[in-house]
Amino acid sequence: xxxxxxxxxxxxxxxxxxxxxxxxxxxxxxxxxxxxxxxxxxxxxxxxxxxxxxxxxxxxxxxxxxxxxxxxxxxxxxxxxxxxxxxxxxxxxxxxxxxxxxxxxxxxxxxxxxxxxxxxxxxxxxxxxxxxxxxxxxxxxxxxxxxxxxxxxxxxxxxxxxxxxxxxxxxxxxxxxxxxxxxxxxxxxxxxxxxxxxxxxxxxxxxxxxxxxxxxxxxxxxxxxxxxxxxxxxxxxxxxxxxxxxxxxxxxxxxxxxxxxxxxxxxxxxxxxxxxxxxxxxxxxxxxxxxxxxxxxxxxxxxxxxxxxxxxxxxxxxxxxxxxxxxxxxxxx
Numbered sequence: 001x002x003x004x005x006x007x008x009x010x011x012x013x014x015x016x017x018x019x020x021x022x023x024x025x026x027x028x029x030x031x032x033x034x035x036x037x038x039x040x041x042x043x044x045x046x047x048x049x050x051x052x053x054x055x056x057x058x059x060x061x062x063x064x065x066x067x068x069x070x071x072x073x074x075x076x077x078x079x080x081x082x083x084x085x086x087x088x089x090x091x092x093x094x095x096x097x098x099x100x101x102x103x104x105x106x107x108x109x110x111x112x113x114x115x116x117x118x119x120x121x122x123x124x125x126x127x128x129x130x131x132x133x134x135x136x137x138x139x140x141x142x143x144x145x146x147x148x149x150x151x152x153x154x155x156x157x158x159x160x161x162x163x164x165x166x167x168x169x170x171x172x173x174x175x176x177x178x179x180x181x182x183x184x185x186x187x188x189x190x191x192x193x194x195x196x197x198x199x200x201x202x203x204x205x206x207x208x209x210x211x212x213x214x215x216x217x218x219x220x221x222x223x224x225x226x227x228x229x230x231x232x233x234x235x236x237x238x239x240x241x242x243x244x245x246x247x248x249x250x251x252x253x254x255x256x257x258x259x260x261x262x263x264x265x266x267x268x269x270x271x272x273x274x275x276x277x278x279x280x281x282x283x284x285x286x287x288x289x290x291x292x293x294x295x296x297x298x299x300x301x302x303x304x305x306x307x308x309x310x311x312x313x314x315x316x317x318x319x320x321x322x323x324x325x326x327x328x329x330x331x332x333x
Contacts, residue, residue: 005285013302014295014299016071016072017291017294017298018295020065020069020072020291021288021291021292021295023064023065024284024287025284026061026064027046027057027062028046028281028284029057030049030057030058031046031049033054034049034052034053037053039106040276041103041104041107042103042104042277043101043103043104043273044103044273044275044277045101045276045280046277046284046290047093047097047098047280048100049103050097050098051097051260052108055104057093058094059094062094063094064089065087066086066087066088066089066090066096067084069082069083069084069087070084070087070088072316073230074221074224075224075225075228075298075303075305076173076177076228076303076305077173077174077177078176078177078180078220078224079225079228080177081177081180081181081184082218082220082221082224083221085188085213085214086221087211088188089210089211089214089217090210090214092124092127092191093210093211095124095211096112097207098208099118103273108167119308121199122196124289128192134226145268158259169290173227174229176224177322179206180220188212190209191206191210215283217255218254218283222249222252222255222287223248225248225290225294226248228304229246229247229248229297229304230246232304232307232308248290248293248294251289251290251293252286252290255282255283255286259279259282262275262279262282265276
């Protein structure tokens with residue numbers, strides 16, 4: 001049976017969401033396989049495996065996850081800004097290597113790293129050019145859509161994430177999205193300035209900056225979803241401590257608690273040189289759990305707002321808001 005356009009769009013949306021989880025787990029699988037290869041030896045961070053045979057999976061996994069986060073449009077402007085920022089920082093983490101970990105010296109003899117600076121220069125310049133082309137392409141397509149809408153008023157422009165077809169937008173979310181945008185732009189501008197004027201400093205610090213800010217962006221996405229689900233279930237006027245207690249706030253709280261516990265364990269000398277590795281594993285697994293929960297929640301709907309609107313209008317849960325297509329791909333009556 002020929003697939004309808006609406007069904008194809010829905011399936012693409014679902015595959016994009018589903019693909020993100022195994023791509024995340026690629027990082028852990030590659031590290032586990034390389035650690036057990038030959039004489040077992042564990043490095044102090046996932047990033048350190050850039051300098052091992054796991055490099056391809058490390059770079060490819062981060063690039064694929066970053067692309068998924070950027071392409072996916074969040075439930076609201078704040079989530080979208082944080083996803084885009086975290087996705088772009090994943091590219092930087094992949095392309096700018098961390099320092100060599102010598103903990104497994106017997107397994108990984110001294111390497112010739114003379115090309116590291118040239119590799120960073122080439123890779124980051126490539127990323128900047130590709131990003132500029134992507135931004136230009138999006139701008140051209142938006143301008144084309146506006147010209148078409150001006151010529152044919154009956155056509156509707158595609159809405160940006162979080163934009164409402166009706167009533168009043170959530171001003172608080174819009175304000176936080178603007179603030180987050182400025183903070184993200186400031187971080188990106190600082191990274192760009194280092195790359196252009198202090199390349200050696202960029203090579204030494206940008207990996208850490210990108211990794212930390214990417215994690216903060218991920219935590220922000222979880223908090224934004226905790227707030228968004230609370231608003232959807234209780235209304236924007238919801239208040240009190242329990243209004244925010246839901247699956248996303250619990251995942252975020254557990255992740256932060258585990259990160260804090262890891263830091264305490266490190267200070268007590270219980271983790272040896274593996275603090276960064278433990279933190280990375282906690283973040284990856286926590287985000288995979290969060291993404292799986294969000295995928296289950298929004299399986300039939302592009303945004304939480306669409307789901308709430310469908311439920312309030314009496315449309316059965318499971319009916320797709322893409323032209324209200326049934327699961328068989330035919331318009332619902």
